[in-house]
Amino acid sequence: MTDCKFAGDAEVIDFARRHSGQFEAGATLNVEEIGDGNINFVFRVFEPGGASVIIKQALPYVRIIGEGWPLSQDRIRIEAEALMLEADYCPDLVPKVYHFDADRSAIVMEDIGAYENLRHALVARARLPHLADQLGRFCADTLFHTSDLYLDAHRKKEMVARFINPDLCKITEDLFFWDPYCDHERNNINPLIHSEAEALWSDEPLKLEVARLKHRFLCAAEALVHGDLHSGSVFANAEGTRVIDPEFAYFGPIGFDVGSLIGNLLLNYAGQSQLPGDDAERQAYREWLLQAVATFWNTFSGRFLGHMEAHTADPSLDLPAYREALLADLLADSLGYAGTELIRRTIGLAHVLDLEAIEDAQQRAQAETLALRLGRTLILERRAFDSIEAVLERIREWVTR
Ligand code: SR1
Ligand code: MG
Structure with a gap:
């Protein structure tokens, strides 16, 4: 579970392409790291002028501190399951989960960039x-x-x-x-x-x-x-x-x-x-x-x-x-x-x-x-x-x- 970090932009894009169901085959995709939280990495994968998705990845430590503050990656499973449960009752108030990947410790989800x-x-x-x-x-x-x-x-x-x-x-x-x-x-x-x-x-x-x-x-x-x-x-x-x-x-x-x-x-x-x-x-x-x-x-x-x-x-x-x-x-x-x-x-x-x-x-x-x-x-x-x-x-x- 720990060796899940994306090696580079190409891997993030490939992951989004395979797991979101939001992009046409052959679409040109870009990626940016947009995380400003304390704990995780957040990527936005987008087709210029077109569709976009968010990938959130949990590494085995706190982002702002580094490996000196280890943290269980089970948190990303909990997040994915909580988002899906919340969607049962308030589908209009949470981002849609497109895919959860335990091996990558990552969720592919709806881009809420309009908010x-x-x-x-x-x-x-x-x-x-x-x-x-x-x-x-x-x-x-x-x-x-x-x-x-x-x-x-x-x-x-x-x-x-x-x-x-x-x-x-x-x-x-x-x-x-x-x-x-x-x-x-x-x-x-x-x-x-x-x-x-x-x-x-x-x-x-x-x-x-x-x-x-x-x-x-x-x-x-x-x-x-x-x-x-x-x-x-x-x-x-x-x-x-x-x-x-x-x-x-x-x-x-x-x-x-x-x-x-x-x-x-x-x-x-x-x-x-x-x-x-x-x-x-x-x-x-x-x-x-x-x-x-x-x-x-x-x-x-x-x-x-x-x-x-x-x-x-x-x-x-x-x-x-x-x-x-x-x-x-x-x-x-x-x-x-x-x-x-x-x-x-x-x-x-x-x-x-x-x-x-x-x-x-x-x-x-x-x-x-x-x-x-x-x-x-x-x-x-x-x-x-x-x-x-x-x-x-x-x-x-x-x-x-
Ligand atoms: C090291 S985590 C610090 C804070 O960021 C999170 O969003 C929680 O609010 C936590 O307390
Ligand atoms: Mg947070």
Whole structure:
């Protein structure tokens, strides 16, 4: 499995030609390496002015680190199987898989080049009219249909076994729930907020709540979660949305996916306090982001409730009071995981453009401080909110104070 690297462009092109079914025989094809993620290699093979496909290849290590950080190549099988499962429920929201090749550790899939990386779109203050409801639908439909609320208990456990993903989960266990809460060498901290980071390292109530969230991440096999649902895993335009990169997929807490998306919208909200531009325009965009959080949660929770009412087969779970209690737990969990995403993207290893695009270190420190404080508030107060609107009111009130 390890000796799978393409020897050169000709091999990539030949692979795409044989396995995509998208090119006419004899078509002249070109290839470019377009990967800008942390972990894998991504090639685009295209006929100038014609068809194109994406090849994603997983080598046995982390791309940005090299062989010093080995990583199981089983992640690419998990990604291919997760994409195909997601397509069962949301075919319009994921790229089509044309071929999975275990020997090459590669997936050949649809080119989603007509869509823009959501992180870049948010930094540029794009208003995407369908984004929040489409992401709400993606989460509700994929998470419900892979949970015990829908699946037969034996089938669910077979699926849990297929998606055991220890290497990728360990990355999250460390980067989300450990590094930012201690003076870890992997952290990357703006010296101007070092004292804010130090305050977190000695914040015992916060560390207790992060331990609770980590423990649920470790053992709450609620549904097949995407596992890395940040803005860089979403592509979008005015019409549609595509969710990519489920290589971190495993059976985990439903709130982890929901919270990752909320956390990423709020990271942009924090960044927009200092990103360049007209003040009124920035403030209006920040309000758009809060509305997007509300639409996302309300779509997710409304559809999830509808699915429970219509399709929960297990009579012991099919109770109105349980549905209500579960949605309250999911909101609290989602807010907690949103908080951990805000904190780890600010002082942990893997930073994001929403904050990094602020060139002036002093201004960036202000946005980073806001992200840390928002994250801390969401983690500590997550059980106090009875609706997403109450969360947003708290953010508005607290941020302008
Ligand atoms: C070394 S991996 C760093 C981050 O990139 C991935 O996309 C995940 O978000 C991970 O935490
Ligand atoms: Mg990724």
